[in-house]
Amino acid sequence: MSKKTVILFALAISFLSCNKTTEVKEFKTAYIDTSKLMEESTEAKDIAEKYKDKSKVMGSQLEVEVNRFKSEAANFQKNAQANGQVWAQQKGAELQRREQELSYAQQAMLQQLQSESGVEMDSLVSTYRKVIKEYGKDKGYDYIYGTGDIASVLYAKDSYDITKEIIKLVNEKYKSADKKEEKPAAKKEEKK
Numbered sequence: 001m002s003k004k005t006v007i008l009f010a011l012a013i014s015f016l017s018c019n020k021t022t023e024v025k026e027f028k029t030a031y032i033d034t035s036k037l038m039e040e041s042t043e044a045k046d047i048a049e050k051y052k053d054k055s056k057v058m059g060s061q062l063e064v065e066v067n068r069f070k071s072e073a074a075n076f077q078k079n080a081q082a083n084g085q086v087w088a089q090q091k092g093a094e095l096q097r098r099e100q101e102l103s104y105a106q107q108a109m110l111q112q113l114q115s116e117s118g119v120e121m122d123s124l125v126s127t128y129r130k131v132i133k134e135y136g137k138d139k140g141y142d143y144i145y146g147t148g149d150i151a152s153v154l155y156a157k158d159s160y161d162i163t164k165e166i167i168k169l170v171n172e173k174y175k176s177a178d179k180k181e182e183k184p185a186a187k188k189e190e191k192k
Contacts, residue, residue, distance in 0.1 A: 032147070034149065047120050
């Protein structure tokens with residue numbers, strides 16, 4: 001077999017291979033603006049409001065202690081000269097310790113709120129992923145991308161944006177779950 005024959009044979013095989021792979025499948029794709037989803041979903045708003053309220057309650061308790069501390073600190077400055085150096089040193093050390101305790105209490109409160117809300121938001125994100133996966137299967141999508149804070153799409157036509165549909169879907173599911181929880185309570189009250 002000559003070199004020409006081998007080359008022609010190789011070209012013929014590659015040409016046939018190319019013809020088989022030229023069939024292009026179109027994919028059905030869409031994207032969701034995940035930031036917008038979290039901003040506009042009723043459940044995410046309810047979680048945020050819950051922790052905002054909880055923060056106010058916890059913060060008001062701490063604020064009472066902070067105001068008491070400020071009052072004592074102001075009195076300390078007024079009474080330091082009158083009560084002498086020994087008293088001033090003892091009271092100053094006590095005030096520093098209390099200031100540090102208040103700072104630790106504030107940090108602990110913030111960490112507790114972040115931890116608790118983080119668990120709920122992680123659970124919500126997990127739920128939304130399941131909803132999106134089901135939606136994608138039901139609607140025949142090959143890919144659904146996410147945009148927003150953590151973007152995995154650099155460009156997409158607006159016509160591929162299904163964010164509003166997903167927001168509507170998760171809000172409807174949340175409302176229907178809310179109604180299911182209310183019905184048993186209403187039945188119990190009727191029996192009384």
